[in-house]
Every structure is written in structure tokens, then in C-alpha cells.
Amino acid sequence: MNQYKAKQFFIDILIYLFLVLFTLAVIYPILNVVSISLRPADKLLSTSLRIIPENATLSSYIQLFKSTPFLRWLFNSTFVSFVVMLTGVTLASTAGYALSRFSFWGKKAVMIGILITQMFPATMLLLPLYIMLIKLHLLNSYLGLIIVYTSTALPFCVWQMKGYYDTIPVSLEEAARIDGCNQFQAFYKVVFPLALPALVITALFSFMSAWAEYVVAAQILQEPELYTLAIGLKQFESSMATEWGLYAAGSLIVSIPAVLLFLILSKYLISGLTLGSVKG
Incomplete structure (x- = not known):
């Protein structure tokens, strides 16, 4: 019984890990667009990974x-x-x-x-x-x-x-x-x-x-x-x-x-x- 629970726990971990990775893959492009919209002077590329860029502006x-x-x-x-x-x-x-x-x-x-x-x-x-x-x-x-x-x-x-x-x-x-x-x-x-x-x-x-x-x-x-x-x-x-x-x-x-x-x-x-x- 303990072996079955351990196996089920491992499967649940894999499922949640997959869901988290899939969610991040979906959300990342949206966050990138948000970051671009807040960058000054229409700067498309940036080496920073910050969602809210420096000198953010509306x-x-x-x-x-x-x-x-x-x-x-x-x-x-x-x-x-x-x-x-x-x-x-x-x-x-x-x-x-x-x-x-x-x-x-x-x-x-x-x-x-x-x-x-x-x-x-x-x-x-x-x-x-x-x-x-x-x-x-x-x-x-x-x-x-x-x-x-x-x-x-x-x-x-x-x-x-x-x-x-x-x-x-x-x-x-x-x-x-x-x-x-x-x-x-x-x-x-x-x-x-x-x-x-x-x-x-x-x-x-x-x-x-x-x-x-x-x-x-x-x-x-x-x-x-x-x-x-x-x-x-x-x-x-x-x-x-x-x-x-x-x-x-x-x-x-x-x-x-x-x-x-x-x-x-x-x-x-x-x-x-x-x-x-x-x-x-």
C-alpha cells in the first residue's frame, strides 16, 4: 500500500510539474508583451529579465x-x-x-x-x-x-x-x-x-x-x-x-x-x- 501511495505521489508530482511548465510557457509571451509596452522609446530588445523594466512608462x-x-x-x-x-x-x-x-x-x-x-x-x-x-x-x-x-x-x-x-x-x-x-x-x-x-x-x-x-x-x-x-x-x-x-x-x-x-x-x-x- 505504501509503495502504491509513493508511486501515485510521484505521478502527481510529474503532472503538477508539467502543468507548471506549460503555464509558464503560455504566460511568458504575454508578460513579454507587457514589458515591451512599458519600455521607453519603443525598445524591443533588452537583456533584463524584469517584467517591469527600468524607467517604466505608460x-x-x-x-x-x-x-x-x-x-x-x-x-x-x-x-x-x-x-x-x-x-x-x-x-x-x-x-x-x-x-x-x-x-x-x-x-x-x-x-x-x-x-x-x-x-x-x-x-x-x-x-x-x-x-x-x-x-x-x-x-x-x-x-x-x-x-x-x-x-x-x-x-x-x-x-x-x-x-x-x-x-x-x-x-x-x-x-x-x-x-x-x-x-x-x-x-x-x-x-x-x-x-x-x-x-x-x-x-x-x-x-x-x-x-x-x-x-x-x-x-x-x-x-x-x-x-x-x-x-x-x-x-x-x-x-x-x-x-x-x-x-x-x-x-x-x-x-x-x-x-x-x-x-x-x-x-x-x-x-x-x-x-x-x-x-x-
Whole structure:
């Protein structure tokens, strides 16, 4: 028994050691960016290992808000991301419910098509989407960018919602129908609240697909006043020099909304991962 406890203790030590090393490997780049943002005169390299450098200053953050259109970029990204999130949740929740509850001609083909679209990255679809936006006169507009982001996020969201709806017993809707609800009321009042964890995952995925995306936005948006955060931060880089202090400060601020959104929705994410695996 003592030998077993000693072996288990040794295994636990190895596990915790691995977790500590992995955590340090993940945190180090973030701490390095924090250090760069606090260095004076945009000094990128330093021989010091201190997180807070000597002569630390907040001048990069002050300059970021006072001398650059950072707040405009922040507003643009927030607007586009929230519209994509709301559109993705609305379409994925209804489309997933239809695929889960109804039988119709072509249903299998639709589901296979959704899976196939996941095989192709958004950059591969950029050329046909670009031509489509030109013909619709939506190039260099928020609407065109929202359409592209929503179309690339929807396949995963629809499939994920469909799988979650499958775990909700149909008998609950049948009971609601007996009580006088129509199909839509049964969905809205019974199924929709039960699917909240899956809806949160859909919302978070849709938001993140638009929040920090660069390649698609750089091709669609051409006017500086329409730039999102990803394109705006790229303006700090030039062929002759890069403003590393502004770059680092902007990168840290950009990550804050995503982290806060994840922390706020974390309890729903955990329940979604657990409840979604149980067949009702």
C-alpha cells in the first residue's frame, strides 16, 4: 500500500510539474508583451529579465489613445463583432433546431454540405466572396464584412446547435404542445432556454471569429475610417521601423474584451460541455 501511495505521489508530482511548465510557457509571451509596452522609446530588445523594466512608462498607452485613431478602430471591431454574434446566434439556433427536429428532402445533403465547408479555411474562400461582394456593391462596407464573417462562422455553429438540440427530449415539446403551445412557442419557451449553454458557445465562437481577424478585413475594408483593430494595429508597422510600444499596448488592450467575455460566460461554457454530452 505504501509503495502504491509513493508511486501515485510521484505521478502527481510529474503532472503538477508539467502543468507548471506549460503555464509558464503560455504566460511568458504575454508578460513579454507587457514589458515591451512599458519600455521607453519603443525598445524591443533588452537583456533584463524584469517584467517591469527600468524607467517604466505608460507613454505608449497615452499615445495610443491620444495620437492614434485607436478608439475608432475599437468601436468598429466591437460593432462588427456584436452584429456577427447576434446574427450567428439567431441563424444557428433556428437552423440547428430545424435540422434536429424536422425531416425534409435534402436534409442529409445539407448536413454533409455543412461538414464539407469546415474543410476549407476562410482565406481559401476569399476570392469568390470578394467577387460576390463586388457584384453586390458591398465591398468596403461593414455589411459586406459581416456577411463574410457570419458565413464562415455559421457552419460550425449550426452543427454544434443541432447536436445540442438532439440531447433535449422531444417529449418536453410534446407536453408544451398539449398545453396549447404552437411549434414556435414550444421552441421559444421550452427548448430555447434549455439550449442556453450551447447558445453561449455559439455566441462566443461567432464573436471571436470577427474580433481579431485580419486577412479578410484587410481585403474588404479600404477606407481608414472603417478599419478594425487588426488592420489598425498593422498601421504601426512600416518598411523602415515598427512602433513596438504602441503595438504591444494595443495588443494587450485588444485582448481584454475577449478575456472578459470568456470569464463572464465561463459557467455556461462548462455546463455546455457537460450537459451536451448527456442524452436526455
